[in-house]
Amino acid sequence: MTQEISIQKNTFTMHPSGGMLWHEKRMLLIADVHLGKVSHFRKHGSAVPLRAVAANFDQLTRVADYYQAQSICFLGDLFHSSLNTEWKLFEKWVQSRDETLILIAGNHDIISPVKYDNLNIDIYSEFQSNGFLLTHHPEERKGFFNFCGHIHPGIRLGGIGRQVLKLSCFFKTENQLILPAFGTFTGNYYLEPQSGDQVFAITKNEVIPIQ
Incomplete structure (x- = not known):
């Protein structure tokens, strides 16, 4: 189950995968995929299941197929x-997609821009449109x-x-x-909501507004 929200007269739909569709731009927003992390840790001896590699690509395909957006904007990381075996899998995934792909560079994005250019992926430090600012790091701008x-x-x-979820x-x-x-x-950083904040928790199948 998805969750729709209106911000500045624009409509956004949050998906349980963590992706979010910007309806007016027909743009799918996705943050912090961290492709290659599983292979990186396995290379250094961590006992991470190999199926975790496929899980990222499977999830990307599911949410992209669900929304059928015109573009996908990755909000960094x-x-x-650096390059590892997952890059080849990423190349195949890109070649299977019809969307325009955009990357807002994050602190982990150290792979040469030439590699992305070869896949027709544009890289930006930030993206502005209609009063919205897309970045990797949180920004406050008037x-x-x-x-x-x-x-x-x-x-x-x-x-x-005393159970904690x-x-x-x-x-x-x-x-x-x-x-x-x-x-x-990936891990999480647990935030404490303040008055006026809105939190939408995600489970495997739902986006749940938290009161």
Whole structure:
């Protein structure tokens, strides 16, 4: 189940994968996929299941097929580090897509821009449109509403018997919305909502507004 939200007279739909569709631009926003991270950790001896590699690409395909957007904008940290075997998988995935692909460069995006150019992927430091500012790191800029990633936002929910449920989330403040990390092998930074903030937790199948 998705969740729709209106911001500055534009409509956005949040998906349980962590992706979000900007209807007016027909643009799918995705943050912090961290492709290559699984292979990076496996190379250095970590016992990470190989199926986690396929999970990222499967999830990308599912949300892209679901929305059928004109473009996909990655809000930084598309790749975790330098080139590894997952780049070849990424090339195949790109070749299977019809959308225009855009990357807002993040702090982990150290792969040569030439590699992206060869795949017809444009790279920007930021993207502005209709009073919206798309960045990797959270930004506060007068006159703009900011969509960003980097933080890997999460929320802790208390239950009966001192139970605590930890979930990734979309985290919205007055002038900013931080998207959850899309990658399947990423951690979370747990935020404490303040008055006026809106939190939308994600589970495998739902986006849930948290009161």
